[in-house]
Amino acid sequence: MKDFLIRLVWRIFSGILMVLAVASLTFFLVRMMPGDPVNAQYNQLIMQGMTPVQAENQVKVMYGFIPKEPVGQQFVNYILNLLHFDFGQSISYEGVSVSHIIVSAAPWTLVLVFTGLIASFLIGVLAGVIAAIKRSSPFGTSLTVSGSLLHGIPQFVMGLLLAYLFTTLWPLLPFGAPYDSSIDPGFNWPFISSLFSHAVLPVFTYALSSYGGWLLTMKSSVITVLGDDFILASEIRGLKASTRVGYIAHNAILPLFTLFTLSIGFMFGGSVFIENIFDYPGLGNLLLKSIDTRDYPLMSGAFLLITIAVILSNIITDFLYSIVDPRIRR
Structure with missing residues (x-):
C-alpha cells in the first residue's frame, strides 16, 4: 500500500510538472508570435477609444497578464491565473470566458x-x-x-x-x-x-x-x-x-x-x-x-x-x- 501511494504521489507530481511545462511553452509561444498578438490587442483597444489603463486591464482579462509588465511578472500572473482555472476571455467571443x-x-x-x-x-x-x-x-x-x-x-x-x-x-x-x-x-x-x-x-x-x-x-x-x-x-x-x-x-x-x-x-x-x-x-x-x-x-x-x-x-x-x-x- 505504501509503494502504491508513493507511486501515485510521484505520478501526480510529474503530471503537474508536465502541465506547467506546457503552460509555460504556451505563454512564450504567444509572446513570440509574429506581430506580438498581446501588444496588437492592446493597441487595437487604444484605437477603439479606451484609456491605457482600461486597455491594460482588458488585455489582462483576456490573456492573464499586462503587456507593459516585465516578462517575469507577466509569466507569474499567467501561471497564478491558471492555478485558479482562469484561462482569460475569448477575443472572438467578446466578453465570454474561455x-x-x-x-x-x-x-x-x-x-x-x-x-x-x-x-x-x-x-x-x-x-x-x-x-x-x-x-x-x-x-x-x-x-x-x-x-x-x-x-x-x-x-x-x-x-x-x-x-x-x-x-x-x-x-x-x-x-x-x-x-x-x-x-x-x-x-x-x-x-x-x-x-x-x-x-x-x-x-x-x-x-x-x-x-x-x-x-x-x-x-x-x-x-x-x-x-x-x-x-x-x-x-x-x-x-x-x-x-x-x-x-x-x-x-x-x-x-x-x-x-x-x-x-x-x-x-x-x-x-x-x-x-x-x-x-x-x-x-x-x-x-x-x-x-x-x-x-x-x-x-x-x-x-x-x-x-x-x-x-x-x-x-x-x-x-x-x-x-x-x-x-x-x-
Whole structure:
C-alpha cells in the first residue's frame, strides 16, 4: 500500500510538472508570435477609444497578464491565473470566458468521439481476433483487407464520402448542425430524435475511420500471442476452443488497453475534420475556429485541456494496467 501511494504521489507530481511545462511553452509561444498578438490587442483597444489603463486591464482579462509588465511578472500572473482555472476571455467571443466556451463545447465532442471510439474499439477488436484466428481463410483475409483499406482513408475523405452518399445520393440522413434548428431544445422526443439522427453520420465516420487501426493492431497482437507456450499447453490439455480464444483475447488485448485509454484523453481535442465537415460545435471545431480567428486565449485553453486530459488518462492507465495485468506488479 505504501509503494502504491508513493507511486501515485510521484505520478501526480510529474503530471503537474508536465502541465506547467506546457503552460509555460504556451505563454512564450504567444509572446513570440509574429506581430506580438498581446501588444496588437492592446493597441487595437487604444484605437477603439479606451484609456491605457482600461486597455491594460482588458488585455489582462483576456490573456492573464499586462503587456507593459516585465516578462517575469507577466509569466507569474499567467501561471497564478491558471492555478485558479482562469484561462482569460475569448477575443472572438467578446466578453465570454474561455472556460465557459470550452465547457459548452465539451459535451458535443464527448458524445460524438466517445461513442465512435467505443463502437470502433469493440468491433475492431472482435474483428481482429477473428482475422488472426481465421487468417488462412477467405473471411479472415477479407477482414484484414477491409481494415487496411479503411485505415488508409483520411477522416475528412471518409466524412465527405459518407455525407455525399447518405445526404445527396441517398438523402436518408440530415447534414450539418447537431440538431434541427426549427425544433425547440429540451427534453422532448422531437429534439432527442433530431439529436440522434444528426449524430449518426459523424459518429459513423469516426467509428469507421478508427475501426481499421484497432483491427490491424489486435490481429498483430493475437498472432504474437498464438506463438506463446501457454497456447500450446492449453491445446495439449484439450481445453475447449472457446476457452482458448478467451485466453488469447485476454492476453492480446493488453497492448490495446494502453492505446484505448490514451485515446480517451486525446478525444478532448475532438475530431477537427469530422466536426468541421458536419458543423458540430465541439472542441475540435472550436480549436479550428480559434486558429482561424487568432483567438490566442481560446487556443491556449483548448491546448491545455487536451494536455491535462492526456496526462490524467496516462496516470489512470498506469494504475489500471497493474489491475488488468497483475504480472507487472511483481
